[in-house]
Amino acid sequence: MRGPSLGRLGALLIVLAVGFVAVTVRLGYLQVVDRERFESKAIQQRVRTVPLPAVRGAILDRNERDLALSLDAKAIYADQRFIPDPMGAAVRMSEPLGIKPMELARALKGESSFVYVARQVDREVAEEIAAMNIPGIGFLEESKRHYPAGDMGAPQVMGFVGIDGEGLAGLELQYEDVLSGRPGERQEEIDPAGHQIPQGIQVVTPPVPGQDIISTIDAPLQYRAQLALAETVKSERAKGGTLIAMDPETGDILAMASDPWFDPNNVDRAKEIELSNPAVQALFEPGSVNKVITASAAVEERAVGLTERFRVYDSISRDFGDGDRVTVHDSHPHAPETMMLGDIITESSNVGTIMVAGQLGEDEMASYLSKFGFGRDSGIDFPYESGGILPEPYQWSGATMLNIPIGQGVSVTPLQMASVYATVANDGVSVQPRLVRATRDPDGTVHELAASPTRRVVSKDTADTVTGMLSNVVSSSRGTGTEAAIEGYWVAGKTGTAQKPRENGSGYSHRYMASFIGFLPADDPQIVIAVILDEPAQQYGGLAAAPLFQQFGKEAIARLRIPAGGRPDLPPTAQR
Amino acid sequence: MSAPARQVRARQAVRPPARTTPSRGRPSLRVVPLASRRRSVGFWILAAALLGSMVVGIAVTYALTAQAAFEMRDLAEQRTTLTRSNRETRAQIAVLMSEERIDKWAKRSKLEYPDSIEIINVRDAAPGESGSSPSRDALTAGAG
Numbered sequence: 001m002r003g004p005s006l007g008r009l010g011a012l013l014i015v016l017a018v019g020f021v022a023v024t025v026r027l028g029y030l031q032v033v034d035r036e037r038f039e040s041k042a043i044q045q046r047v048r049t050v051p052l053p054a055v056r057g058a059i060l061d062r063n064e065r066d067l068a069l070s071l072d073a074k075a076i077y078a079d080q081r082f083i084p085d086p087m088g089a090a091v092r093m094s095e096p097l098g099i100k101p102m103e104l105a106r107a108l109k110g111e112s113s114f115v116y117v118a119r120q121v122d123r124e125v126a127e128e129i130a131a132m133n134i135p136g137i138g139f140l141e142e143s144k145r146h147y148p149a150g151d152m153g154a155p156q157v158m159g160f161v162g163i164d165g166e167g168l169a170g171l172e173l174q175y176e177d178v179l180s181g182r183p184g185e186r187q188e189e190i191d192p193a194g195h196q197i198p199q200g201i202q203v204v205t206p207p208v209p210g211q212d213i214i215s216t217i218d219a220p221l222q223y224r225a226q227l228a229l230a231e232t233v234k235s236e237r238a239k240g241g242t243l244i245a246m247d248p249e250t251g252d253i254l255a256m257a258s259d260p261w262f263d264p265n266n267v268d269r270a271k272e273i274e275l276s277n278p279a280v281q282a283l284f285e286p287g288s289v290n291k292v293i294t295a296s297a298a299v300e301e302r303a304v305g306l307t308e309r310f311r312v313y314d315s316i317s318r319d320f321g322d323g324d325r326v327t328v329h330d331s332h333p334h335a336p337e338t339m340m341l342g343d344i345i346t347e348s349s350n351v352g353t354i355m356v357a358g359q360l361g362e363d364e365m366a367s368y369l370s371k372f373g374f375g376r377d378s379g380i381d382f383p384y385e386s387g388g389i390l391p392e393p394y395q396w397s398g399a400t401m402l403n404i405p406i407g408q409g410v411s412v413t414p415l416q417m418a419s420v421y422a423t424v425a426n427d428g429v430s431v432q433p434r435l436v437r438a439t440r441d442p443d444g445t446v447h448e449l450a451a452s453p454t455r456r457v458v459s460k461d462t463a464d465t466v467t468g469m470l471s472n473v474v475s476s477s478r479g480t481g482t483e484a485a486i487e488g489y490w491v492a493g494k495t496g497t498a499q500k501p502r503e504n505g506s507g508y509s510h511r512y513m514a515s516f517i518g519f520l521p522a523d524d525p526q527i528v529i530a531v532i533l534d535e536p537a538q539q540y541g542g543l544a545a546a547p548l549f550q551q552f553g554k555e556a557i558a559r560l561r562i563p564a565g566g567r568p569d570l571p572p573t574a575q576r
Numbered sequence: 577m578s579a580p581a582r583q584v585r586a587r588q589a590v591r592p593p594a595r596t597t598p599s600r601g602r603p604s605l606r607v608v609p610l611a612s613r614r615r616s617v618g619f620w621i622l623a624a625a626l627l628g629s630m631v632v633g634i635a636v637t638y639a640l641t642a643q644a645a646f647e648m649r650d651l652a653e654q655r656t657t658l659t660r661s662n663r664e665t666r667a668q669i670a671v672l673m674s675e676e677r678i679d680k681w682a683k684r685s686k687l688e689y690p691d692s693i694e695i696i697n698v699r700d701a702a703p704g705e706s707g708s709s710p711s712r713d714a715l716t717a718g719a720g
Contacts, residue, residue, distance in 0.1 A: 055659075058666075066670040072660045123660075148670030198645035199638065223675030555689070 047201055048190050053143060054181030057210030059158055059171055061219040062252070062437065067153050068172070068264070070165070073144035074126035076117040080110040082136030089134045096128045097121065108136075119163050120144040145172075151263040154222045156277035157215070157256050157382075157435060160267045169275060171215065171435060173383050178439055181210035212440040216252035221245060224555045225255035229531075232548040233259045236536035242279045242414045243548070244530040245556060248422035248519060251431035251452040253380075254527065254556075256415075258282075280378075280385050283411040284513045284532065287498025288348045288480075288541070290407025292420060294357050295345050295469060297368035300462040303360040304341050307572050312339045312352040318402060326399045328354060328406070331497065331540075342571035345469040348480045348495060350406045357405030365405060366393040371457045372420045372430070374412055379432040379453075388412040407498055408508070418530035421517045424470070425492075425525035428463035429454050467492050468571045471522045476573075483546035484516055486553050488564050492525070493518015493549065495541035496532075511535050516545035520553055521565025527556050 030038060058069040076097075083089055090104035097104070097118050107117050117137070121129075126139055145161045147153055159170015166180070167173040184207035189200025196202075229243045245255040258278040262270030276282070298304040314334045317327040330350050337343075344352030357365055369375070375390030389411040391400065403409030415433060423430040432452040439447045458466075470492035473479040480495040496515035499508035515532040519525040529549050536544035556562065671677070682688075 055663075065673060066666055069663060069667060069670070071663055071667060146667050148667055149674045149676065152674070152676045196649075198642040202645070220675050223679070227679075558689070 043201075046189055046191075047187050048194075050186045050188065052184040052186055052205075052207045053141065053165075054183045054207035055209040056143060056145070056161075056165055056181065057179040057212040057440075059175075059179075060212055060214045060440070061217050061222075062215065062254070063218070064214060064440075065219050066148055067215065067217065067219065068145060068147050068158050070143040071146050072123060073120045073142055074123060075119050075140040075142045076121055076126065076129060077138050077140060078108050078115050078117050079136045079138065080108060080112045080115060083108050084135060089137070092132055092134065093117070093129055093137075096125050145264075147264040149219065149223070150265055151261055152223050152226050153219065153264070154217050154226075154256060155261050155264045156258055156275075156279070157217060157253075158264055160264050160275075170277065170382070171213065174381055175213050175436065178213060179210040182208040184208070209442045211442070213436050214438040214440055214446065215435055216247075216250075216254065216437050217256070217435070218254045218559065221556060221559050222255040222257065224559070225257040225552060226259075226261070228548055228552050228555070229257050229259050232531075232533065232536075232544070232551075236533060236538060236544050238536040238544070239534040240278070241531070241533040241536075241548075242282075243532075243552065244279050244414055244418045244528075245552070246418055246422055246433060246528045246530075248425035248525050248528050249431065251422070251433045252437060253433055253435050254560075256280075256435075277382065279414045280380060280382050281413065283386055283388055283413060284534075285410065285498045285501065286407040286412055286417050287496040287513065287515065288350075288353075288407055289417055289421075289494050289496035289515050289517050290410070291345060291348065291353050291405070292424060292466060292470065292494055293368055293372050294353050294360070294365070294405040295341060296372075296424065296458050296462055296466050297364055298341065298356050298360050299465050300368075300458045301360060301364055303364065304356050306341055306465065308340060309574055310339050310344065310352055310355050312337050312344070312349055312355065314351065316351045316354055316402070318398060320398050326402050328402050338574045340572055340574045342469050342472060342573045343478075345466075345494070346472040346476050346479045346573065348473070353405050354402055357401055362393065362396060362401055365401065366396070368457075369404065369410065372423060373416055374410060378413075378415055378419055380415060381435050385415075386413050388416055407496060414530055414532050417515070417517055417532075418528055421493075421519055421530065422528045423457050424463050424466050425519040425528055426463075427460040428456055428458040430457050464569060465571060467522055467525075468569045470494055470518065471568045472570055472573070474518065475570075480540075480542040481516060481518070481546050483542055484518060484549040484553070486520065486550055486557070489520050489553075489557065490522035490565060490568055491518055491520045491549075491553065492522040492568065493546075495546060497539060497541045500535070512539040514539060514541040514544040516541050516549045518549060520557070521562065522568040523565040526560060526562045527553075529553055529556065 056070040059067045061067050080086070086108035087101070087105050089108055090101040094101040094104050099118065104117065107115050120142060129137065130139060143165055145165065147155070147158060157170055159172040160168055161172050162168050167176040172179065184205040187201060187203040189197045189202065191197055225243045225245060229241050232238070233241045240259050242258045243255065244253065246253050256277070256279045260274050262274040267275070299306070313336050314332070315327055315329040317325055319325050328350050331348065339347070339349060339352050341356060344356060369390055374388055377385045377387045391409070400409060419430065419433055431454050434452050436449060438449055441447070471490055473481040473494055474485050474491045481493050484491055484493050493516055496513070496517070498513045498515070500511045500513060501507070502509045513532060513534060514536050515530070517528070517530040519528040529552055531545040531548045531552070533544050538544040
């Protein structure tokens with residue numbers, strides 16, 4: 001028998017060797033060069049990544065009471081390919097979910113592997129659905145924002161979040177970075193059946209929960225503000241209204257309410273107009289409450305002596321040629337009166353204020369409007385704040401000095417106007433208003449934010465003098481703000497009754513914004529309260545807004561335990 | 577091509593037959609003693625014991641690891657549940673403390689705000705002069 005020849009064996013050896021080398025090279029390629037790709041593919045097959053959402057921080061009131069917090073919820077989704085009877089499943093799920101069966105069936109029919117059926121479902125409801133064991137229905141963890149005080153918990157200040165939990169308005173948006181935290185994930189190795197392998201890969205990157213923010217809002221005071229405002233808006237048949245309470249020394253906003261408002265737990269049902277925060281975002285012509293700036297500027301610049309007497313008629317006219325004539329009237333006809341600056345403010349004389357502004361001059365008037373913060377943002381920590389409209393001095397016409405000193409022809413937000421009074425109340429120093437005073441870590445550590453920046457606008461003497469004038473507005477029988485008086489307390493404030501501009505921009509309508517802005521106690525102010533009503537039945541600020549100031553002022557005194565102060569220095573008047 | 581194989585076979589064929597008788601002076605062959613077999617059995621028992629203990633050790637470690645993993649998972653779930661429960665309790669407390677709810681209860685109980693409230697600030701009272709309270713504020717409701 002003849003064996004294989006050496007040549008054939010050699011050839012076989014070469015073939016085998018080549019094959020072996022090829023396998024080795026390929027193996028090396030797979031194991032070394034292409035290692036990462038295959039490793040990641042293998043990991044994808046056997047390692048599951050579970051997202052760990054970060055818990056959104058809460059929003060608390062100044063006493064650390066919860067105003068907004070996140071609760072666990074479930075998202076229900078459908079893999080339509082595995083639902084054998086979509087209509088039957090829709091009928092079963094419709095009642096607990098509160099969705100019509102036909103609407104649900106639309107989400108369940110089809111060939112899609114992932115369709116949301118319902119979002120932010122309460123855990124109890126999700127468990128009820130899970131117990132039905134409907135094939136193709138799955139659940140995902142998510143959170144739901146909850147506002148425990150509902151629509152009475154400063155909804156326009158809190159704002160609201162979107163379906164994925166991101167801040168869309170208000171403090172929720174402003175402090176999104178602080179509140180949202182950082183999501184984590186858990187990587188776990190699973191067997192083919194999807195069960196976790198205990199000693200397999202398990203890498204957990206824990207989520208970093210968001211920080212809580214401690215607002216300056218006082219929840220009980222906020223409730224009182226909203227309640228009192230709603231009652232007044234209703235009784236006055238007004239289109240709406242705003243109430244702001246502020247600590248003049250720190251700039252802390254204690255309450256901020258605007259009617260109408262919305263329920264942050266049911267944002268979908270809110271009207272668009274309710275979602276904004278008019279206290280910070282809406283503009284109005286302030287009217288006579290603006291006279292405090294004219295008076296402050298005149299006193300500070302010594303343009304007018306406190307005992308200087310003015311002969312005040314009930315109207316004043318300026319002729320600009322070509323038949324262009326502008327006439328401004330006082331609120332009621334009266335015989336010519338002798339008035340000092342104190343009387344002019346007490347009785348809110350338009351004519352007298354224009355005469356004072358005339359002595360002050362355009363440049364100084366414009367300068368003080370700007371110093372008091374008109375025409376720019378107040379700097380409050382709230383998104384989309386409006387800076388108001390203050391015409392530049394070069395845009396002023398001859399008629400401007402007949403309008404702006406009495407608060408027409410200039411637009412401000414309620415907050416800007418409240419800040420003007422806070423400046424006077426704070427000895428002439430303006431403090432930037434704020435809505436958040438601190439942040440709180442998940443472990444409870446509180447980090448106080450830096451105090452709000454301040455700047456001096458007028459001297460303490462000027463502020464004291466103007467405070468005396470404002471006290472007369474409330475305490476004098478000739479004052480326009482007597483309805484704001486609180487027994488046992490010296491209240492300083494000013495009424496405002498401003499004509500609303502026509503919507504087509506051609507002059508003023510006969511619709512009014514009524515306001516009262518003031519502070520108490522006059523000699524040591526603890527709180528500034530601004531009340532603004534849009535088209536109330538009683539058009540005058542002294543009749544429509546001042547009583548609300550009084551009502552809320554009493555509640556603020558009780559809530560904040562504000563002691564009665566002493567008598568402020570009242571200015572000289574020609575009427576006594 | 578087959579010639580070399582034949583040559584090999586030829587060389588094997590001429591090899592002299594192996595001697596069957598022992599050569600003089602050389603010890604005769606004898607039966608292997610049992611002692612070495614006994615040593616071999618000992619080796620196998622030792623090996624089995626080592627192997628067995630290793631298997632048992634691995635199994636125990638496996639079981640302990642699995643148990644620890646399950647415990648960890650249970651603890652993590654417990655933590656999640658407690659955190660959730662904490663938040664739900666906080667929400668309940670906030671709802672119970674809401675002014676609207678308290679206000680409704682107060683109205684139902686016919687409680688009303690006093691008409692006039694005056695807070696009197698007691699300044700610089702000497703200790704014991706106006707009671708022992710260190711509080712600077714005193715609330716007087718209904719004054720005036």
